[in-house]
Amino acid sequence: MTMLALNNVSKSFGALTVTDNVSFDVPKGQALGIIGPNGAGKSTLFNLITGNIRSDHGSIHFEDRNVTKVSAMERCLTGIGRSFQIPQPFEKLTVYENLLVAATHGRNLSESDVRDDCADVLERTELIKRANTPAGQLSLLERKRLELSRAMATQPKLLLLDEIAGGLTEGECQALIRTIKEIHAQGVTIIWIEHVLHALTSVAERLLVLDFGKVIGIGEPDEIMASKEVQEIYLGIEV
Amino acid sequence: MIWVDTIIQGILLGGLYALFAAGLSLVFGVMRLVNLAHGDLIVMGAYLILVLVTLLGLSPFVAVFVAMPLMFGLGWALQRFLLNRTLGDDILPPLLVTFGLSIALQNALLEGFSADSQRLPTNALTTASVEIGSITLGVMPLLTFASAVLVIVGLNQLFYRTEIGRAFRATSDDATTASLMGIKPANIFATATGIALVIVTIAALYLGLRANFDPNIGPARLIYAFEAVIIGGLGSLWGTLFGGIIIGVAQTVGAAINPEWQILAGHLAFLIVLLVRPRGLFPRAND
Numbered sequence A: 001m002t003m004l005a006l007n008n009v010s011k012s013f014g015a016l017t018v019t020d021n022v023s024f025d026v027p028k029g030q031a032l033g034i035i036g037p038n039g040a041g042k043s044t045l046f047n048l049i050t051g052n053i054r055s056d057h058g059s060i061h062f063e064d065r066n067v068t069k070v071s072a073m074e075r076c077l078t079g080i081g082r083s084f085q086i087p088q089p090f091e092k093l094t095v096y097e098n099l100l101v102a103a104t105h106g107r108n109l110s111e112s113d114v115r116d117d118c119a120d121v122l123e124r125t126e127l128i129k130r131a132n133t134p135a136g137q138l139s140l141l142e143r144k145r146l147e148l149s150r151a152m153a154t155q156p157k158l159l160l161l162d163e164i165a166g167g168l169t170e171g172e173c174q175a176l177i178r179t180i181k182e183i184h185a186q187g188v189t190i191i192w193i194e195h196v197l198h199a200l201t202s203v204a205e206r207l208l209v210l211d212f213g214k215v216i217g218i219g220e221p222d223e224i225m226a227s228k229e230v231q232e233i234y235l236g237i238e239v
Numbered sequence B: 001m002i003w004v005d006t007i008i009q010g011i012l013l014g015g016l017y018a019l020f021a022a023g024l025s026l027v028f029g030v031m032r033l034v035n036l037a038h039g040d041l042i043v044m045g046a047y048l049i050l051v052l053v054t055l056l057g058l059s060p061f062v063a064v065f066v067a068m069p070l071m072f073g074l075g076w077a078l079q080r081f082l083l084n085r086t087l088g089d090d091i092l093p094p095l096l097v098t099f100g101l102s103i104a105l106q107n108a109l110l111e112g113f114s115a116d117s118q119r120l121p122t123n124a125l126t127t128a129s130v131e132i133g134s135i136t137l138g139v140m141p142l143l144t145f146a147s148a149v150l151v152i153v154g155l156n157q158l159f160y161r162t163e164i165g166r167a168f169r170a171t172s173d174d175a176t177t178a179s180l181m182g183i184k185p186a187n188i189f190a191t192a193t194g195i196a197l198v199i200v201t202i203a204a205l206y207l208g209l210r211a212n213f214d215p216n217i218g219p220a221r222l223i224y225a226f227e228a229v230i231i232g233g234l235g236s237l238w239g240t241l242f243g244g245i246i247i248g249v250a251q252t253v254g255a256a257i258n259p260e261w262q263i264l265a266g267h268l269a270f271l272i273v274l275l276v277r278p279r280g281l282f283p284r285a286n287d
Helices: A042-050 A072-078 A095-107 A111-124 A140-153 A170-185 A197-201 A221-226 A228-235 B002-031 B038-056 B060-081 B092-113 B139-161 B163-173 B175-180 B185-210 B218-232 B237-257 B259-276
Strands: A002-013 A016-027 A031-035 A057-062 A080-082 A158-162 A189-193 A206-211 A214-219 B129-132 B135-138
Touching: A002 A042, A002 A189, A016 A042, A016 A057, A016 A189, A016 A214, A031 A197, A042 A072, A042 A080, A042 A158, A042 A189, A072 A080, A072 A095, A072 B175, A080 A140, A095 A111, A095 A140, A095 B163, A111 A140, A111 A170, A140 A158, A140 A170, A170 A189, A170 A197, A197 A221, A206 A221, A214 A221, A214 A228, A221 A228, B002 B038, B002 B135, B002 B139, B002 B163, B002 B185, B002 B218, B002 B237, B038 B060, B038 B092, B038 B185, B038 B218, B060 B185, B092 B218, B129 B139, B135 B139, B139 B163, B139 B185, B139 B237, B163 B175, B163 B185, B175 B185, B218 B237, B218 B259, B237 B259
Parallel strands: A031 A189, A031 A206, A080 A158, A158 A189
Antiparallel strands: A002 A016, A002 A057, A206 A214, B129 B135
């Protein structure tokens, strides 16, 4: 079953085309990695999928439903969760409250229904000890974990991760990979934009390469990383 | 002893100013909206209570409970359909629109109720007093102050203990991210303004019972409310109560020295606080 399908999706800001006729689909349960140089339009692609911005052309289907014109909020309710490249927690709310907000509103449930789930998520993402700390006081790793936790609290079927491993030490990165693998093992479909390639390839089953808004390759990670075109464009190596 | 009496009267008067200010503080805290029509909305609330009292023969204390849901609805609609459109990066549109709303409200009230000053009907309760030692306290000022404390406690509970309060704080922190979590900022803002107008209705009751009102007194109430909010520190609810008390005490002390100094003394107290603590006495850490 296909979880997400993009068909000829395009988006321009003025004369600049940031998403150029992009088509791909993600089967249910797969972890897809997205790579590409800075400015390739990766985050814009996420914004199109979450509905933060609307596409100019093309269609987006989520679980066989056409969501092209559906609002960001409703897409969240139907099961698309995301983390941000730059962590954006509600700084004045505690870690636990951050999750409660995401869970109650993202799933349309009352607080008493989601309390235990939120504690579970914090347990899994190793943030439980910081539950009552205002999010503004967290370290970078903790903020990234909170991003992940908050996306998880909405119990997404599709989880979008935007450069969640960036800026972490190797040890922190490994800890985060473990958590993401656990989430994936539970059947959550993942699309992950990442520059830290070894982190990405340790989870992703398929890679998509984006450059100047165009898909220039999609396939097995080994195959993609070995392709000449990708090495030239993405890694900047003359071969 | 006269000074103790004066200061206690001032503290109780501060309760009224805190009631004027609490709604303003709430709206500013949630959506950074400065509502210049706040004073006129208080006056409008007083007229609404007066109409209910006159038409239905209700006691003002009953009429206020009838007026609350009406004012909530008005606030909700006002925010949802007008003020939400003015919110954005630019702070000028909300100021201009609420300033215009202030003028429109004043004129509408003038058209509907004439410039004659009005007062809500008083009864035995409104003139009753209690004696504590050698100090005599009016029941009305005590009720006003108690209501102010209740409103502040209630708002704090709402903000920090309930789901809607958490949504208020989340949206105030970052409306874009909140909307990704499934929160509808437009509705959250509308609810906040609705609640602010419920508090405005309570303030209107005490305004109408304690003093005369006419369509033009709104802007002066707005000034008192502003001063209380700013003295307390923007966004701090307990600070707002404290700010109201400072203005109240300054006014009664000023009036005790010379009756002409009452209003001036309140403004002077505000200026002094602004000079010494420009961000107010209890500013929020991140604003």
